[in-house]
Amino acid sequence: xxxxxxxxxxxxxxxxxxxxxxxxxxxxxxxxxxxxxxxxxxxxxxxxxxxxxxxxxxxxxxxxxxxxxxxxxxxxxxxxxxxxxxxxxxxxxxxxxxxxxxxxxxxxxxxxxxxxxxxxxxxxxxxxxxxxxxxxxxxxxxxxxxxxxxxxxxxxxxxxxxxxxxxxxxxxxxxxxxxxxxxxxxxxxxxxxxxxxxxxxxxxxxxxxxxxxxxxxxxxxxxxxxxxxxxxxxxxxxxxxxxxxxxxxxxxxxxxxxxxxxxxxxxxxxxxxxxxxxxxxxxxxxxxxxxxxxxxxxxxxxxxxxxxxxxxxxxxxxxxxxxxxxxxxxxxxxxxxxxxxxxxxxxxxxxxxxxxxxxxxxxxxxxxxxxxxxxxxxxxxxxxxxxxxxxxxxxxxxxxxxxxxxxxxxxxxxxxxxxxxxxxxxxxxxxxxxxxxxxxxxxxxxxxxxxxxxxxxxxxxxxxxxxxxxxxxxxxxxxxxxxxxxxxxxxxxxxxxxxxxxxxxxxxxxxxxxxxxxxxxxxxxxxxxxxxxxxxxxxxxxxxxxxxxxxxxxxxxxxxxxxxxxxxxxxxxxxxxxxxxxxxxxxxxxxxxxxxxxxxxxxxxxxxxxxxxxxxxxxxxxxxxxxxxxxxxxxxxxxxxxxxxxxxxxxxxxxxxxxxxxxxxxxxxxxxxxxxxxxxxxxxxxxxxxxxxxxxxxx
DNA sequence: CTTAGGG
DNA sequence: CCCTAAG
Numbered sequence: 001x002x003x004x005x006x007x008x009x010x011x012x013x014x015x016x017x018x019x020x021x022x023x024x025x026x027x028x029x030x031x032x033x034x035x036x037x038x039x040x041x042x043x044x045x046x047x048x049x050x051x052x053x054x055x056x057x058x059x060x061x062x063x064x065x066x067x068x069x070x071x072x073x074x075x076x077x078x079x080x081x082x083x084x085x086x087x088x089x090x091x092x093x094x095x096x097x098x099x100x101x102x103x104x105x106x107x108x109x110x111x112x113x114x115x116x117x118x119x120x121x122x123x124x125x126x127x128x129x130x131x132x133x134x135x136x137x138x139x140x141x142x143x144x145x146x147x148x149x150x151x152x153x154x155x156x157x158x159x160x161x162x163x164x165x166x167x168x169x170x171x172x173x174x175x176x177x178x179x180x181x182x183x184x185x186x187x188x189x190x191x192x193x194x195x196x197x198x199x200x201x202x203x204x205x206x207x208x209x210x211x212x213x214x215x216x217x218x219x220x221x222x223x224x225x226x227x228x229x230x231x232x233x234x235x236x237x238x239x240x241x242x243x244x245x246x247x248x249x250x251x252x253x254x255x256x257x258x259x260x261x262x263x264x265x266x267x268x269x270x271x272x273x274x275x276x277x278x279x280x281x282x283x284x285x286x287x288x289x290x291x292x293x294x295x296x297x298x299x300x301x302x303x304x305x306x307x308x309x310x311x312x313x314x315x316x317x318x319x320x321x322x323x324x325x326x327x328x329x330x331x332x333x334x335x336x337x338x339x340x341x342x343x344x345x346x347x348x349x350x351x352x353x354x355x356x357x358x359x360x361x362x363x364x365x366x367x368x369x370x371x372x373x374x375x376x377x378x379x380x381x382x383x384x385x386x387x388x389x390x391x392x393x394x395x396x397x398x399x400x401x402x403x404x405x406x407x408x409x410x411x412x413x414x415x416x417x418x419x420x421x422x423x424x425x426x427x428x429x430x431x432x433x434x435x436x437x438x439x440x441x442x443x444x445x446x447x448x449x450x451x452x453x454x455x456x457x458x459x460x461x462x463x464x465x466x467x468x469x470x471x472x473x474x475x476x477x478x479x480x481x482x483x484x485x486x487x488x489x490x491x492x493x494x495x496x497x498x499x500x501x502x503x504x505x506x507x508x509x510x511x512x513x514x515x516x517x518x519x520x521x522x523x524x525x526x527x528x529x530x531x532x533x534x535x536x537x538x539x540x541x542x543x544x545x546x547x548x549x550x551x552x553x554x555x556x557x558x559x560x561x562x563x564x565x566x567x568x569x570x571x572x573x574x575x576x577x578x579x580x581x582x583x584x585x586x587x588x589x590x591x592x593x594x595x596x597x598x599x600x601x602x603x604x605x606x607x608x609x610x611x612x613x614x615x616x617x618x619x620x621x622x623x624x625x626x627x628x629x630x631x632x633x634x635x636x637x638x639x640x641x642x643x644x645x646x647x648x649x650x651x652x653x654x655x656x657x658x659x660x661x662x663x664x665x666x667x668x669x670x671x672x673x674x675x676x677x678x679x680x681x682x683x684x685x686x687x688x689x690x691x692x693x694x695x696x697x698x699x
Numbered sequence: 700c701t702t703a704g705g706g
Numbered sequence: 707c708c709c710t711a712a713g
Contacts, residue, residue: 616700616701631701632702632703635702636707639703
């Protein structure tokens, strides 16, 4: 069976055929064929292709051109904004938000037309939604600690006369002149100078510049308030926002963590995107899924939202993360099976906080539209949307034009020897990580979130005659949402930068086991843990801390691709999944309990009689009282015994098993493999226990 | 829940 | 040991 993981690498086609696992009857052991080959097709290309296709499909007519043209470009590079550092042989490209070399990825304009009111968005035909979603998700962004700025511009036009899509402009990287990144400001969590960028074309520009007092920000509030940051990109409309929100708020768990067991990492050993733990396969798959999925799946609900606070928690989280990753690794299992831990990367978004910030920000800018249109620039947690509302008539349709999405800052470290293709893949993976989480739209009116999706626009106070100018949209991770009880005053959730920390792991980093230990490397990384893991603990890290810690201290030799975490801590939070404290412990890997010779003997004896397909029976027969030995354990043990028996004694490890037993193992193994003990009603004659196992072999 | 296999 | 797809 070809490993799925590998399969996913095959970017050779638009979609990869699903190769179902073969019936186990034929799943015979066979040398695992590994596809050594890595796809050379860049993720972005894929993305582009998909985007293009979507565009064509859903784009009725016009406007597709502009967008299309840009979609394919992987990323833009702005010379003076690119910083290249030589570091331990690793070439680091730092993409600083606006000031980054990679300004952004562009997504084709998304146009949503709403018949009656905004709330209808959710009621859009599935197709529409999908396309929207898909397109939107095509560009995901990562939040980076230092500076993440997703700019989403929405051009909402109320134009009854136009059904068509708005021609839109796609923002080019070069257009991105808005933000100013001041390195000097970067050493403080809250230091940021954000200058919202300009408007492109006739769009309204959102300018939300804020200079925060670093000290004030981080010291006093412990909250990194950054208007920009957060992953947002989804136009995903939640049918029942309220509910979801509620749930999410209470249960979100996020984890961006890496794990030392990265067997499903990137193809390139030395290049990894740790934080998001994107498995190439995953990324692709995920992307594909998102792009092609007909129906948006409901975001998984998370039972709890826990923050890491202790190494213990971290550990457990680790474990979870691993599980999650694995689970997600190769497929989108039915939601039912996915339980709550599907996302290896989850984000918590503090709506409240954002709202707050929003309220302070709403800026109005008249676009000069003759038809009394009001355009506002809304910025929320890094999402800035330019909304243009044309109020012409009450029944007019509302059109949303999303000008572009910007990919947040990413920090990537790759060996100089890495190929461009791998670089592309890494970027894609990072993007995908964000996308995979799903996004949804939030509506903010006058600084407050409009949570009731069932209200009409009018009821919500969104009417032509009212504050359209204070209407804003935000893209939020769909599964996110902050903790339920959270109130604006709770303080924002913080993005756990563990991922980065984790990424710092390397064989050389002894302390990788606990994110905390790594955290300690950098004082700037602050963790605030008040309660136990079960409660709302939060990890607060300075925007930059993770990054620095990683590249400077923790990761001397790390070549991992390290997406920088979102600066805006408030918007994102990575939380561990374990919903139950107990779970943590339970999830711990069982302590190793080597089989004693006596146990081996018992096992061998049982297998001799029962064969190798009735482990449960074996268990009952020989290990009835050994609670710590499950039939799976026995099966595994047998497996290893067989292996052990077939290798040279010198290669064996652990407590030596008497050769005699091993001989019996081999004999039984041979015997049963020929006698298909598996099911047959009539079990084959039990292997005779004799003193001369050798004979059995010949049987 | 069991099995069978890959990790 | 873990994880999971298949039964």
